[in-house]
Amino acid sequence: MKYVDEFRDPDRARALTLEIHRLVERIDRTRGGLERPLQIMEVCGGHTHAIFRYGIHQMLPPEVEFVHGPGCPVCVLPMGRVDDCVALAERPEVIFTTFGDAMRVPGSRMSLLKAKADGADVRLVYSPLDALAIARANPHREVIFFGLGFETTMPSTAMTVLQAHAGRIKNFSLFCNHITIIPTLKAILDSPDLRLDGFLGPGHVSMVIGTRVYRFIAEQYRRPITVAGFEPLDVLHSVFMVLRQIAEGRCEVENQYARIVPEDGNAQALSAIQQVFEPREFFEWRGLGSIERSGVRIRDMFAAFDAERKFPVANVQLADPQACQCGEVLKGVIKPHQCKVFGTACTPDRPLGALMVSSEGACAAHYRYARIDTSALTRRVAVHPGSAPAALRAPA
Amino acid sequence: MCLGIPGQIIAVHDSVNNLALVEVSGVRRLINIAFIVDEDLPPAACVGAWVLVHVGFAMSRLDEAEAMHTLALLRELGELDEVGEADDLQIAINALSVRGSTP
Numbered sequence: 001m002k003y004v005d006e007f008r009d010p011d012r013a014r015a016l017t018l019e020i021h022r023l024v025e026r027i028d029r030t031r032g033g034l035e036r037p038l039q040i041m042e043v044c045g046g047h048t049h050a051i052f053r054y055g056i057h058q059m060l061p062p063e064v065e066f067v068h069g070p071g072c073p074v075c076v077l078p079m080g081r082v083d084d085c086v087a088l089a090e091r092p093e094v095i096f097t098t099f100g101d102a103m104r105v106p107g108s109r110m111s112l113l114k115a116k117a118d119g120a121d122v123r124l125v126y127s128p129l130d131a132l133a134i135a136r137a138n139p140h141r142e143v144i145f146f147g148l149g150f151e152t153t154m155p156s157t158a159m160t161v162l163q164a165h166a167g168r169i170k171n172f173s174l175f176c177n178h179i180t181i182i183p184t185l186k187a188i189l190d191s192p193d194l195r196l197d198g199f200l201g202p203g204h205v206s207m208v209i210g211t212r213v214y215r216f217i218a219e220q221y222r223r224p225i226t227v228a229g230f231e232p233l234d235v236l237h238s239v240f241m242v243l244r245q246i247a248e249g250r251c252e253v254e255n256q257y258a259r260i261v262p263e264d265g266n267a268q269a270l271s272a273i274q275q276v277f278e279p280r281e282f283f284e285w286r287g288l289g290s291i292e293r294s295g296v297r298i299r300d301m302f303a304a305f306d307a308e309r310k311f312p313v314a315n316v317q318l319a320d321p322q323a324c325q326c327g328e329v330l331k332g333v334i335k336p337h338q339c340k341v342f343g344t345a346c347t348p349d350r351p352l353g354a355l356m357v358s359s360e361g362a363c364a365a366h367y368r369y370a371r372i373d374t375s376a377l378t379r380r381v382a383v384h385p386g387s388a389p390a391a392l393r394a395p396a
Numbered sequence: 397m398c399l400g401i402p403g404q405i406i407a408v409h410d411s412v413n414n415l416a417l418v419e420v421s422g423v424r425r426l427i428n429i430a431f432i433v434d435e436d437l438p439p440a441a442c443v444g445a446w447v448l449v450h451v452g453f454a455m456s457r458l459d460e461a462e463a464m465h466t467l468a469l470l471r472e473l474g475e476l477d478e479v480g481e482a483d484d485l486q487i488a489i490n491a492l493s494v495r496g497s498t499p
Contacts, residue, residue, distance in 0.1 A: 001421050003402040003446060003463055012470050019473050046398050073397050099451070101397055127452025129428060152398040155431060156453045204398040207448065207456040230400075233470055240473070259463035260400075260448050260456050269431045269455065360397060 003259070007231030016236040017059045023243045024061045030247070037065040039195055040242055041332075043185065044202035045072030045360025046230050052365035054232040060239065067332040070184055071202050073149045073177075074101045074358035076285045076330065080318045081177055082107035088144055088175060088311055089120040095138060096122045097131035098146040105357050108318050128160035128174075135164070135172035144307045147176045152204040154178045154296070155269035158276035161298070161305050175307040176298055179283060181205050182213055183294040189221045191331075198242040200235070201227035203257045208273075210265030211255050218251040229257035276302055284317060286354055287327030326353035329362055336366035343367060400450040402458055405429070411439040420449055429454045 028034050042048055048068045051057050057066055070076055082105050089096035089112060096112070103113045103124065116122035121141075125131050128145050135143035147157040157174055164172045181202060188194070201214055206227045217225050224245035228238035238256040245252060255261055276299060283295025298306040307313070320326060324346070325339040336342055336355070346352035348364050355361035359368075403420035405427075414430040416439060432447060432454045433439050446458035 001402075002404075003458060006463075006467055012473075016470065016473055044398060071398070099397070127428075129452050149397050152400070152450055152455070155455070156428075156451045159428065159430060159453070202398065204400045204448070204450065204455070207400075237466070237470060237473075256466070259459050259466060262456070262459075266431055266456060268434065272431070358397070 004231060007229065007233040009233065012233055013059070013236055016233065016240060020059075020064070020236065020240050020243060021061050023240065023247055024063050027243065027247050028063060034063050036195075037063050038197045038243070038246065039065050039067050039332075040198045040200060040239060041067040041069045041188070041196050042200040042228075042235075043069035043071045043181065044200075044205065045069075045075065045358065046204065047200055047202070047228060047235060048072065048362055049360045049365050050230050050232065050235055052369040054235075055369070056232060056235050056239075057370070059236070064239070064243070067196060068329075068362040069199075070188070070285070070288060070330060071150065071181070071205075072355075072358050072360040072362075073153075073179060074105055075326070075354045075361045076179070076288065077102075077105060077148065077177060077354060078284045078286045078317065079106070079108055079320060080284070080314070080316045082111070083109060083318065084313045084315060085112055085146055085175065086110055086115045086120075087314065088307065089115050089122050091142070091311065093142045094121065094311075095134060095141050095143045096120065096146065097125045097134060097143060098122065099126075099148065100124050101358050101360075102146055102148055104351060105354050106351060128157045129163070132160050132164055132169065132172055135169055136167075139171060141171060142310075143172050144311075145172070145174050147174045147178055150179055150181050150202070150205045151208045151273065152202075154277065155208060155266070155272045158272040161276050161302055162272065164305055165302060170304075173305050173307040173310050174298060175313075176277070176296065178277065178296050179285075179294055180279070180296060181209070183291055184285075184288075185214075185217065187288065187291045187294070189217065189223070196223060197246060198223055199225040200238050200242065201225050201253075203227060203229050203234075203261060206255075206257070206261045206265070208266050208269045211253050211261060211263050213265075214253045218253050222251045224251050224254070226254040226256050227261055229260065275299075286320065287330035321352055324353040326355045326363075329355055336363040339363070398450070400448040400455060402446055403427070403449045403454075405442045405445050405447060405454070407443060408439045414439060416442065416454070418447065418449060418454065425452075427454050428452060431455055432457050 131145035224242050226238040226241040277296035278299050279293040280295040280297050282290045323341045328334045346356050351357045355363035403418040406417045409415045415426050416429045418427040447454035448456045
């Protein structure tokens with residue numbers, strides 16, 4: 001596949017890994033030994049998935065650790081919102097449409113999948129435009145689309161609302177749970193126990209919002225950030241770029257994913273977001289609590305398409321099940337496998353917490369790809385100039 | 397969630413509603429291209445272009461020159477390494493020949 005396969009070349013990955021090992025040696029030498037591993041947060045769940053799927057975390061020297069960020073919208077959705085979805089879906093007049101990711105997230109009573117099994121009309125769609133098409137085809141039913149995701153997905157739901165408005169569609173509405181990345185990054189950077197040394201910026205969010213918006217991370221918080229693509233070479237290259245900034249004492253916004261991400265983002269997409277949505281004062285995140293201005297709602301002008309105004313929505317805050325430690329994993333306090341219920345009471349087939357549901361969730365990715373003992377691979381290997389660690393060498 | 401896949405615009409299907417036929421990995425689907433067209437770049441000018449597809453929308457034009465540039469940077473990093481490997485090999489050979497010459 002063009003523009004995908006080139007960025008998966010194993011020989012290049014090997015060479016790049018070696019460069020990363022050398023760079024870390026250099027940082028280690030100049031600092032006279034590192035007191036703790038360098039921590040790089042991959043903000044986006046897509047990166048978390050790629051890191052585990054391709055075993056990128058195993059290719060890095062032990063002095064570099066990934067901290068899995070909050071960028072999995074399904075994972076950070078609080079349980080109360082899932083209950084609201086189920087309640088909406090159970091209304092007899094409603095066809096509830098959603099992306100596949102959200103189907104298995106457990107609510108306090110049940111998931112959308114269980115609601116569907118019990119008779120609710122819940123339908124998977126590929127695009128919000130498909131939900132609008134269902135509304136056109138079923139004029140006597142109320143079609144609700146579950147709008148979820150960061151700025152990557154927001155323009156598509158905004159455009160769908162604009163089209164519904166232009167087409168005077170009366171039976172379509174959006175249950176808006178969109179969240180925005182910048183206030184979330186600020187909240188993470190402001191946390192008192194912050195230990196992060198750098199960031200991999202979310203590639204597809206950035207194609208919408210651009211790269212300038214991250215300047216505060218470099219300038220005010222003095223942390224390097226590299227906007228990263230999602231193929232294994234992209235991730236390795238971006239890690240290399242962040243480490244090079246650390247080695248050279250720079251804090252800048254760099255763009256590894258320039259083939260997709262323009263500096264200014266996408267003006268048309270931003271304008272669609274601007275027309276349809278406005279910030280909410282607060283939005284509740286699973287594990288992270290309430291973050292100021294981190295969510296959006298539908299503007300008054302499009303109130304007719306707002307499921308929260310069209311139908312009663314309880315919007316109650318619910319605590320996660322007691323055994324569930326999603327919050328601590330999300331904050332990087334513990335690793336997925338250190339959770340009490342990881343792989344026992346909580347598995348991808350029967351998830352207790354949201355991090356086990358989405359394939360982008362740190363726990364599901366860890367469960368699926370990383371349960372192998374890799375200590376032999378990640379043990380510190382002496383890197384002599386020009387020699388790849390044995391584990392990384394091409395088989396002869 | 398933020399999954400995006402590169403695809404190529406094959407034909408404009410409906411220029412009023414900004415719908416184009418996009419091929420992703422051999423599969424063709426109608427994709428909304430409203431976010432990547434403007435007055436300077438009408439839909440007809442998009443045929444043949446590579447775009448990033450996300451939930452039924454083309455969200456960004458793939459800049460082929462930038463893709464080549466990134467691949468060139470990756471090759472450079474690799475080449476540095478190959479030079480290093482060659483040096484190492486030479487050292488190893490030298491060590492062997494020294495050992496070989498010792499009685």
